[in-house]
Amino acid sequence: MLEQLLAAWLPHQRWFGGKGRAIESLSIDADIEVREGLRHLVVGVWQDGSRERYQVLLGLREELPENLQHALIGIFHDMYAYDALHDATCTTWLLEGMARDETRESLRLRRVPGTEIDTTPRSLVLGAEQSNTSLVYGESYICKLFRRLIPGVNPELEIVTALAARQAPHIAQPYGWVETDLDGTPTTLAITQEFLSVANDGWDLALTSVRDLYGSPPETGAAEAGGDFAAEAERLGTATARVHVELAAAFPVDTVEPPEIRLMAEDLRRRLGRAVAEVPELRPHVGAIEAAIATLDDLDGDMNVQRVHGDYHLGQVMRTPTDWIVLDFEGEPGQPLAERRALSSPLRDVAGMLRSFEYAARHLLAGHPDAEVHEPQAADWADRNKAAFLCGYRAGGGSLGEAETPLLRAFELGKAVYEVVYEARHRPTWLPIPLAAFG
The missing domain is CATH 3.10.450 (Nuclear Transport Factor 2; Chain: A,)
Known part of the structure; x- marks a missing residue:
C-alpha cells in the first residue's frame, strides 16, 4: 500500500x-x-x-x-x-498552472495580477531548507512549497502580495501561488517569487566582516579593520523601517495600553523564572534582567502594534547590487498561524536583528581557543553595527525615541533569555553568546 x-x-x-x-x-x-x-x-x-x-x-x-x-x-x-519535486520534468506544471490561473479539482494555481510568468525555465531543488522545499527556476523564480500544511493563508503570501500591490521596496516580487482547501479554509501550498540570483545572504556578509576583524591584530577595532559592516548595517536599518512603514499602511494597526504592557512584563518574568530553573548559568544576571523588565511597569504611554516580520535576523535579508531585500515573512514556523498573523510591536523585529548582530559577532568564537582574546573585538563589532542599524532605522522613519527604549530593551532581553534555554538544550558551547547580552 x-x-x-x-x-x-x-x-x-x-x-x-x-x-x-x-x-x-x-x-x-x-x-x-x-x-x-x-x-x-x-x-x-x-x-x-x-x-x-x-x-x-x-x-x-x-x-x-x-x-x-x-x-x-x-x-x-x-x-x-x-x-x-526533485524531477525537473515534473515541476513545469507549477509555473504553467500559475501562468494560466489553472484550477485542477481542489488545487488552485494563481498568478499575481499584473505579472507575467515565463514557463520555460527548468527547476532545481535548493538543499538548505529544513521545513519547506524550494525550487529555483533558472535565474527568474523561486517557488517555496510548504511541506507541513496549516489551514489558512500563509502570512508570507498575504504580506508580499499586499506590499507588492503598493509597489513597496525591499521585497522580492511575488508572481503566483498554489492553494487548496483544508477544513473548509483556503490554505497556501506554495508561493513563487522573484529569485535574487545575484544577491548575497546578510548572515554570510556579516560573518565575512567578522572574519576580517578576527584576522587583524587583537587591538584592532571594528572601524579600523577591513570589511567594516557598519554602512551596510545602517542601510539595513533604513530598509527595515521602510518595510515597517509599508506594513502599517497595508494592514490594520492598533495600540496596546499600559495595563496590557504590564501583563507582557509579567509574562517575561514567568519565562525568566522557568529559564533560570533550567539554566543555572543565567542566575547571576537575574537582577539586571528583572530591573529592565520593571521599567515596563512604569510606562504610561501606549505601545503601537502592527503586522511585523516576526522572525527577523540576518539570515532573512539579502543584499542585491542596489539595496537590501527582506524575505520570509511567514513568521516563526513553529507558532500557530493566528499568532504569526497577530499584531505586534515593530520593535520585536528590531530586537531580533540586534540579537542577530550579537550572534554574528560571537558565532566564530564558540569553542575557539582564543575566544577571550577576541571578545573585546566581538563586543566592539556588535555595538558598532547595532548602533548603525538603529541610526538607519530612525532615518528610515522607524519610531525609536526615548519612550521606546525600555520596550526595545525588554524585547532584546526576552529574546536572549529564549536563546539561553535553546543553546543549553541544543548547543551548549554556544551558551556564552546569549549570556553576553546580560554582561
Whole structure:
C-alpha cells in the first residue's frame, strides 16, 4: 500500500516535523492526478493522538534514473514511486498552472495580477531548507512549497502580495501561488517569487566582516579593520523601517495600553523564572534582567502594534547590487498561524536583528581557543553595527525615541533569555553568546 510506503519514508525527510515519534496511522486525505505519472497528495499523519498534514508531489516511473534514486519512496504497483519535486520534468506544471490561473479539482494555481510568468525555465531543488522545499527556476523564480500544511493563508503570501500591490521596496516580487482547501479554509501550498540570483545572504556578509576583524591584530577595532559592516548595517536599518512603514499602511494597526504592557512584563518574568530553573548559568544576571523588565511597569504611554516580520535576523535579508531585500515573512514556523498573523510591536523585529548582530559577532568564537582574546573585538563589532542599524532605522522613519527604549530593551532581553534555554538544550558551547547580552 502507498500509505505504508509513505509511513516508512516520511520520518527520514528533513522537513518532517514528527521525528522521534511513532506514526500511529497515515491517511491520504487528497489525491489529485496532475498528469499521467504525477499525483499531488495531502498526507495526514497521526502521532501522539494529533494529526499533521504534509504535501507530497508523487511521481511514478517504470524506471528511475540515477539522479533520482535519492528521491525514491518505494515500489508501488510495479512502478517506482518517488518525490517528484526533485524531477525537473515534473515541476513545469507549477509555473504553467500559475501562468494560466489553472484550477485542477481542489488545487488552485494563481498568478499575481499584473505579472507575467515565463514557463520555460527548468527547476532545481535548493538543499538548505529544513521545513519547506524550494525550487529555483533558472535565474527568474523561486517557488517555496510548504511541506507541513496549516489551514489558512500563509502570512508570507498575504504580506508580499499586499506590499507588492503598493509597489513597496525591499521585497522580492511575488508572481503566483498554489492553494487548496483544508477544513473548509483556503490554505497556501506554495508561493513563487522573484529569485535574487545575484544577491548575497546578510548572515554570510556579516560573518565575512567578522572574519576580517578576527584576522587583524587583537587591538584592532571594528572601524579600523577591513570589511567594516557598519554602512551596510545602517542601510539595513533604513530598509527595515521602510518595510515597517509599508506594513502599517497595508494592514490594520492598533495600540496596546499600559495595563496590557504590564501583563507582557509579567509574562517575561514567568519565562525568566522557568529559564533560570533550567539554566543555572543565567542566575547571576537575574537582577539586571528583572530591573529592565520593571521599567515596563512604569510606562504610561501606549505601545503601537502592527503586522511585523516576526522572525527577523540576518539570515532573512539579502543584499542585491542596489539595496537590501527582506524575505520570509511567514513568521516563526513553529507558532500557530493566528499568532504569526497577530499584531505586534515593530520593535520585536528590531530586537531580533540586534540579537542577530550579537550572534554574528560571537558565532566564530564558540569553542575557539582564543575566544577571550577576541571578545573585546566581538563586543566592539556588535555595538558598532547595532548602533548603525538603529541610526538607519530612525532615518528610515522607524519610531525609536526615548519612550521606546525600555520596550526595545525588554524585547532584546526576552529574546536572549529564549536563546539561553535553546543553546543549553541544543548547543551548549554556544551558551556564552546569549549570556553576553546580560554582561
